[in-house]
Amino acid sequence: MYSFDVVRPKSVADAVAALGEEEAQALGGGQTLIPSLKQRLAAPAVLVSLASIDEIKGVSSEGGTLKIGGGTTHGTVAREVASSYPALAAMAGNIGDPAVRNRGTIGGSLANNDPAACYPAAALASGATIVTSNREIAADDFFEGLFTTALEEGEIITAVQFPIPEKAAYIKFEQPASRFALVGVFVAKFADGVRVAVTGASEDGVFRWTEAEAALSGDFSAAALDGLSVPADGLMTDLHGSAAYRAHLIGVLTKRAVAQA
Template sequence: MHNFEFVKPSSIADAVAAMSTEGAQPLSGGQTLLPTMKQRLAAPEVLVSLTGIAELQGVCMGEGGLHIGAATPHAVVAREALAHYPALASLAGGIGDPAVRNRGTIGGSVANNDPAACYPAAVLASGATVVTDRRRIAAEDYFQGMFTTALEEGEFITQVIFPIPQAAAYVKFNQPASRFALTAVFVAKFADGVRVAVTGASNNGVFRWEEAEAALSADFAAGAIAGLTVPSDDMISDLHGSAAYRANLVKVLTGRAVTAAR
């Protein structure tokens, strides 16, 4: 790993200042960034740790739904979101392993936008708002393909706000080695319709399965998607699963998520 200057600000304002340094990169839980740096695939000159900023921590109900500070670890979300948004808590409790969940954060996951990460599915299916040090970004506008987001140079996430659906579930099928999502589906039923977001499957990163959303909005039952087919054209094909297999998983897991939705 290349060496770097380590900075740990204690306020958002200080973090904004630190991030304005040439070559600066934010560090949250580091559960993806550190392995990447060990492989020398990332080599920041200045690393700005966001884990010492109290304003970026915590889970609470507020305007627009459930507010989660960007530097809140998965384990905390799993515990503290349970009463408000059980599907989201369950998702957080299934990321990585216990030790990873104690360090990894929602902001880090959403900023990285790994095509097999869990949180992007929740953000997109919930129609959440990504709040940064400089603006608010709707989920639809935020995700722009794998590892690509609307974040600008030096911009960092401070909070994610989740509207609470009437019922929801996240069903994840593990890639057997990494335990990231080989494919996973988040189904969220709101008063004005159902949203279905899929992660792990597409070459374009997290996406909404709109045909299923229409069918489920009309009839929120697993059988409602029985007649649909998922095109495999844009699906990821790798040694863990072919495109056709992933397309199958999208449908199977969507059905299971509908059945499991609470």
């Protein structure tokens, strides 16, 4: 780890100001950033910890929408949305291990946009809205590729608004070593249609499987997916699985998610 300064602003406004400084870097739960720092792969001058900002923590609901503060940990989400959005709670409760879930935050995960992370699939399948320090971004416009999002320099995720679907499920097939998603599929059925988001598989990060969405919107059953497949082109190949295997798993996991929802 290189040496750096840490500031702990108590408000979003102070955090935004702090992030305006030279080589400042926001620190959420630190579950990706801290290991990178330890390996000397990142060298910020100032870490702006978001952990002391109470206004971006916690869960509330309004009508059919859940609002989760950007600084809310996975553990809190797993506990607090268990009855309102059980599929989301189950997803959050199965990220990493207890230590990760007690530190890692929803805002941190979405801002990092790891191509194998779970939260991007949940946000995209739910049609969530990412609320930042200066605007609201639809999930469909937020994820822009591997570790890339629509966030601008110094912009902080303050909350994520999840419309609550009628039915939903997330199925993760774990990469054997990291236990990140080798492939993860989040299926959410709303009154006006079904959304299917896939993580872990694509070279471009999380994506929607629109063919499956169309089929499921007409008939929300695993059988409706028969004959559908995702082309292997553009999917990842690594030590743990080829593009063809990932393409196959997308089909299997989507059916399982529909069956479980």
